[in-house]
Amino acid sequence: MLPKKQVAISACLLGCSCRYDASDNFNESVLATLSDCNLIPFCPEDDAFGSPRPTMDLIQQKSETVAISNETGENLSHFITDYAHDFFDQHPEIDLFVGKDRSPSCGVFSAKIYDHNKNLLQRGAGLMAQVALDRGIESIDSEQLCNSPLSL
Secondary structure: OOOOOEEEEEHHHHOOOOOOOOOOOOOHHHHHHOOOOEEEEEOHHHHHHOOOOOOEEEEEEOOEEEEEEOOOOOEOHHHHHHHHHHHHHHOOOOOEEEEOOOOOOOOOOOEEEEOOOOOEEEEEOOHHHHHHHHOOOEEEEHHHHOOOOOOO
């Protein structure tokens, strides 16, 4: 019997009320697709700021992308990246990262990245998703998971 694939998954997709507005993004089809996997939930924003919380946007500043609070203007990036590094250090067996699409933390290819005037520049990786990608972990947005040729 093959070992189960170890999947890091945004906790909101499992029904955890950890979104900025304290709601969830429960996704039954994602859970069905991952039914033979060991799911390891995460949420860096809930861990650092609780739920509900003010929203944040990804802003391109010179050569780096940072998470800026829409309420205070504070750079929140280190809370998310510190959580991400700790999470992946504690779970080196992760085979797949499934992020919540469009999340500034967890979106893999769909997070909105703005310039300092809040003009949309591009879509890309959220801060935690970028740590996963930098570590060579296979990563996908939840919306693409069910239509993906990934071998689970």
